Amino acid sequence: MCVRRRREWNTKSGAAPHDGGMKIRTVALAGALLALAACEGGPQSALAPAGTDAAQIARIFWVMLIAAAILWIALNGLFAFVTRIHPRPISRRIAETLIIGGGIVLPLILLGTLLTWGLRAMPDQRAPGDGLTVRVGGEQWWWRVEYLPADGGPPVRSANEVRLPAGLRTDIELSAALVIHSFWIPALGGKMDMIPGRVNRMSLAPTEPGTYRGQCAEFCGLSHALMALNAVVLPADEFDAWLSAEAAEADPPDGPGADLFAREGCGGCHAIRGTEWQAQVGPDLTHVGGRTSLAAGILPMTEEALAGWIRNPDAIKPGAEMPGYDHLSPEELTTLARWLMELT
Amino acid sequence: MAERKQLHREFSEELSSLWRIAIAPSVWAIHFVASYGLAAVWCAKWSDATLLGDVSAWRVLICGASVVALGIIGWIGWKAWRQWDFLEDWDYTHPLATEEDRHEFLGHAAFLLAVLSAVGVIATTLPALLISTCT
Structure with missing residues (x-):
């Protein structure tokens, strides 16, 4: 009808x-x-996995999607069949078979199998690492990063960028200062919350060297969307060389840049290892010039971007704790930025 | 007055059926709360404790609780199945407002709830079976 x-x-x-x-x-x-x-193929795509864990998650996604599509097509096909193609009364026995078989038994088997298969992946996502541990702490709105080398050497402090060796599994310990954040590098693995007062553990096993983007995945305040980070995956030997360099103290050149840093009180919040400045309020700047991004993954690491950030951080990252230094002349800002860029 | 007495008698007879309906979901609810509570408290206080070799104690306890819960639900389900076809006349329909149909309907409902509760208990147990560590 x-x-x-x-x-x-x-x-x-x-x-x-x-x-x-x-x-x-x-x-x-x-x-x-x-x-x-x-x-597909972007630096922040769970569908372009560059690590064992992300590959597992991508596989689960595709299997679940295909299973859901098959179920959807089958259910709608059946619905179309009984209402459009063959709209006649059916016997009670067939109707009951359809309801019990299609409505209870089939979903139980299908969903039970998918749930079991999905749950089995969870322990793998937290498998023990091969030695290196990286501690990441969530701040508003940047990341404290600390490397605990496999050989038991002293911790290496850094910020706003995570470097990992390819082909090895690294333990990740997550914590937070004031509010909940969530650590997520979609191309490398799953996401995990960072909760003040406790340490959450996960591990990542990247396989493809490259630079991937991570993003805070739990609303954490005004500039939550601007809290990102680059994850740089290096071949294992390159990583070892980089970590040794990162562990070394900075050797900042004397001159007007250093004088400005001292005069403006930057050392009251930031640390540069190897100097008198050791404060831990803001990000560690020991090798800031060697990082791939500025202001937690949102600006390129260039002299201009750095000068602009120092002049008015709040314009770039609303609510940022760092005060603006717009009383400095453009030349002074450039000098300070150039000096910071030399800290590699 | 006689009618009220009759009604009272009919409903009193179904008291056990109402219990039968409530028990399986209650077992599921208790098992759910106990499993999650046990895993949380045990992992916070005694995460290293093991039972049966090197299996984490909380996993063994939750699986044990599941066996007990499924046993109770299975027993209730069997009783409900029998009640659904109370007179064993292979009549599984109960459309009339008669004592027999009411009794069989309550058996039918209790049976379906027992099936659902069993699925719920199994789903609650799966993480304990498949996720082996506290962290």
Whole structure:
């Protein structure tokens, strides 16, 4: 009856009554598929895994998606069959078989299997590491980073960037200062919350060297969306060389840059190892010039960006604790930025 | 007056059926709370404790609790299944407002709840079976 009536509409108007809706849906679907395609291969894509854990999660995603699609098509196909293709009464026995089989037994088996399979992956995501531990602490809105070398050497302090050796599993210990954050580098692995007052453990086993983007994944205040970080995966031997260099003290050149740093009281918040400045309020700047990004993953590490940041951090990252230094002349800002860039 | 007495008698007879309906979901609820509470407290206080060789004690305890819960739910389910076809006449429908149909309907409901509760208990147990560590 329904079918016939719809056909009548079609003949009268020359188009289905919900044609506009269909178009919108088609465009929306195409848009969603394009957005999905755009994710593929990006530096922050869970669908372009560069590590064992992310590959496992991507596999789970695809299997679940395909299973859901099959279920959706089967259910709607069945629905179309009984209402459009074969709209006749069916026997009670067949109806009960459909309800019990399709409504209870099949979902139980399918969902039970998928749940079991998905749960089995969880311990792998926290498998013990091969020796190196990286401690990451969430601040508003930046990251404290500390490397505890496999050989038991002293911790190496850094900030706003995580470097990991490829082909090895690294333990990650997560904590937070004041509010909850969440540590997530989609291309390398799953996400885990960082909770004040406790240490959450996870581990990452990157396989492909490269630079990937991480993002705080738990709302943590005004500039939550601007709390990112780069994860740089290096071949194991390069990583060892980098960590040795990172562990070394800075050798900042004397001159107007150092004088400005001292005069403006930057050392009251920031540490530069090897100097008298050892404060731990803000990010460690010992090798700041060697990092791939500035202000926790949101600016390129360039002289101009650094000068702009020092002049007015609040304009770039609203709510940032660091005061602005807009009383410095453009030349002074450039001098200070150039000096900081030399801390590699 | 006689009618009220009759009604009272009919409902009193179904008192055990109401218990039968409530027990399986209650067992599921108690098992759920006990499992999550036990895992949280045990992992916070005695995360290294083991039972049966080197298996974490909390996993063994939760699995043991699941066996007990499934046993109770299975027993209730069997009783409910019998009640669903009370007269063993292979009649599984109960559309009438008669004492027999009411009794069988309550058995039917209790049976379905027992199945659901069993699935719930198994789903609660899966993490204990598959996730082996506290952290």
